[in-house]
Amino acid sequence: MSIYDLDDLYQDVVLDHSRRPRNFRKVEDADRTQEAYNPLCGDQLKLYVVFDGDVISDIAFEGTGCAISKASASMMTESVKGKSIEKAQEIFESFRAMITMDEDVDIDRDELGDLGILEGVSAYPTRIKCATLSWHAMHAALADDEGTVSTEAS
Amino acid sequence: MTVSREQAPSKHRLDVARIRKDFPILSRKVNGVPLVYLDNAATSQKPRSVIQSLVDYYEGYNSNVHRGVHTLSMEATNAMEEARAKVAAFVNAESPDCIIWTRNTTEAINVVAKGWAMQHVKAGDEIVTTGMEHHSNLVPWQQVARERGAKLRFLPVAADGSLDLSEVDSIISARTRLLTVVQMSNSLGTINPVKELAARARAVGATVLVDGAQSVPHMPVDVQDIDCDFLAFSGHKMLGPTGIGALYARHEVLEQMEPMLVGGEMVLEVTYEDATWNDLPMRFEAGTPNIADAIGLGAAIDYLQALGMDQIRGHEIELTRYALDAFKELEEVDVYGPPDPQARGGVVPFHSASVHAHDVGTVLDRRGVAVRTGHHCTMPLMRTLGVAATARASFYIYNTVEEVDVLVDAMKEALRYFSDGAR
Numbered sequence: 286m287s288i289y290d291l292d293d294l295y296q297d298v299v300l301d302h303s304r305r306p307r308n309f310r311k312v313e314d315a316d317r318t319q320e321a322y323n324p325l326c327g328d329q330l331k332l333y334v335v336f337d338g339d340v341i342s343d344i345a346f347e348g349t350g351c352a353i354s355k356a357s358a359s360m361m362t363e364s365v366k367g368k369s370i371e372k373a374q375e376i377f378e379s380f381r382a383m384i385t386m387d388e389d390v391d392i393d394r395d396e397l398g399d400l401g402i403l404e405g406v407s408a409y410p411t412r413i414k415c416a417t418l419s420w421h422a423m424h425a426a427l428a429d430d431e432g433t434v435s436t437e438a439s
Numbered sequence: 440m441t442v443s444r445e446q447a448p449s450k451h452r453l454d455v456a457r458i459r460k461d462f463p464i465l466s467r468k469v470n471g472v473p474l475v476y477l478d479n480a481a482t483s484q485k486p487r488s489v490i491q492s493l494v495d496y497y498e499g500y501n502s503n504v505h506r507g508v509h510t511l512s513m514e515a516t517n518a519m520e521e522a523r524a525k526v527a528a529f530v531n532a533e534s535p536d537c538i539i540w541t542r543n544t545t546e547a548i549n550v551v552a553k554g555w556a557m558q559h560v561k562a563g564d565e566i567v568t569t570g571m572e573h574h575s576n577l578v579p580w581q582q583v584a585r586e587r588g589a590k591l592r593f594l595p596v597a598a599d600g601s602l603d604l605s606e607v608d609s610i611i612s613a614r615t616r617l618l619t620v621v622q623m624s625n626s627l628g629t630i631n632p633v634k635e636l637a638a639r640a641r642a643v644g645a646t647v648l649v650d651g652a653q654s655v656p657h658m659p660v661d662v663q664d665i666d667c668d669f670l671a672f673s674g675h676k677m678l679g680p681t682g683i684g685a686l687y688a689r690h691e692v693l694e695q696m697e698p699m700l701v702g703g704e705m706v707l708e709v710t711y712e713d714a715t716w717n718d719l720p721m722r723f724e725a726g727t728p729n730i731a732d733a734i735g736l737g738a739a740i741d742y743l744q745a746l747g748m749d750q751i752r753g754h755e756i757e758l759t760r761y762a763l764d765a766f767k768e769l770e771e772v773d774v775y776g777p778p779d780p781q782a783r784g785g786v787v788p789f790h791s792a793s794v795h796a797h798d799v800g801t802v803l804d805r806r807g808v809a810v811r812t813g814h815h816c817t818m819p820l821m822r823t824l825g826v827a828a829t830a831r832a833s834f835y836i837y838n839t840v841e842e843v844d845v846l847v848d849a850m851k852e853a854l855r856y857f858s859d860g861a862r
């Protein structure tokens with residue numbers, strides 16, 4: 286048997302983002318920073334957000350993580366940069382629902398675009414938290430929640 | 440390993456093919472391929488005899504212990520106390536009364552922290568431990584130190600994964616009230632010189648706890664030879680059921696301890712206003728104990744002793760040597776812990792800068808290989824090593840060199856899969 290049935294999980298786009306993550310940098314003077322932490326694997330991530338009024342004018346991240354968590358963070362920053370806070374939160378909801386196969390939420394596939402590639406993660410329950418870590422950080426940063434985001438909280 | 444099935448069990452080598460037949464789970468498949476179970480430091484698999492002992496108890500003589508004069512209660516009490524005697528003999532405790540049932544190693548350590556340390560550690564005292572402790576042998580002492588005004592001190596970890604003992608004479612001093620040290624590291628495999636450390640601690644009048652979670656299942660452990668006051672270990676890592684563990688405590692130290700839980704079973708006489716405590720060890724076992732799993736742990740010890748702990752240790756040294764040699768072929772992979780297989784248990788942590796441990800874990804799972812990935816509940820140590828997470832293969836009596844080959848081949852595939860431009 287081949288391990289290449291893993292290709293549903295690690296699609297080319299995912300591997301590309303994990304090897305060359307976009308917006309992988311520190312932002313001095315960010316309007317909001319948010320730390321997120323996955324105690325299961327020790328992965329840590331710091332997210333930086335800059336606003337222009339109601340719009341996310343810049344968003345970037347730093348940290349360590351597996352291929353899934355890095356690719357998901359990278360794709361997340363690309364998808365919400367330039368969007369309004371409200372729009373970004375809508376994308377968050379759709380993404381979360383897609384990954385966790387939440388049938389109660391109407392998923393806007395057009396809005397998700399390339400993010401649909403990460404849907405393969407939903408077949409690997411132990412990896413879902415890798416994919417959602419940066420998203421929960423973004424969600425908390427936009428809501429201006431206090432404290433560190435943890436995959437094990439709530 | 441080429442051992443024929445008819446061959447009688449050798450005094451020197453484990454008959455692994457025969458052993459594997461005793462473990463029903465080893466015949467299952469994972470993702471369409473045979474299971475290669477290399478996560479034994481997390482929990483071991485269970486032989487049929489252990490599983491059957493639980494069925495026998497529930498089907499044959501299930502009842503409560505230490506009360507009631509009926510036949511079933513007497514049988515259950517006898518079986519549980521027989522299991523306690525087996526545990527005592529297994530670690531060479533002076534008496535079965537020195538063995539307290541707990542849920543696991545963590546609870547055993549907490550019994551000492553709450554029942555002994557909170558009474559006997561004073562402001563200004565020092566608690567000495569090491570830089571490679573599992574969180575279960577670190578967090579309780581942080582709490583004791585905070586509440587009692589004591590100080591935590593650490594024997595550091597050297598670059599090769601052994602303990603750096605160059606400063607031991609200043610770290611273990613007249614101020615040391617407790618030395619608490621892991622005998623075999625779950626993250627590195629390192630076997631620590633607990634006997635020598637205990638002697639140093641004794642010389643300054645300190646009490647000694649040994650965390651035996653990884654050592655007791657895999658090598659001969661003798662509390663009288665080590666000369667420790669406490670030994671904590673879990674049943675589920677040594678072929679026993681989950682939910683049962685044990686604390687060995689030296690008799691005179693037990694007499695100085697307060698029970699962590701109070702209520703039924705642990706009392707001698709109760710009035711509306713007051714109560715006196717029961718004899719040892721029941722004083723420390725409030726409520727109905729985990730009867731079935733204690734009996735199951737007894738069955739696990741029977742199985743281990745039939746094989747011989749020296750033989751088990753020898754088998755794991757062979758597997759570890761084979762694995763360390765095989766990983767040397769993979770240049771991109773770092774392996775942690777002492778390079779000498781004699782100086783470590785059958786625990787092989789590995790890491791590659793090009794593939795995150797979590798991705799390694801997923802690729803290996805597709806090949807049926809179960810390994811632990813993450814920080815192994817030793818986050819301070821992982822920070823010292825400078826990695827967020829490693830993958831860890833850990834061996835037991837039923838593992839083979841062929842399984843190590845599957846592991847290493849799967850790791851090679853993971854490296855190829857994630858290397859830049861491979862697809």
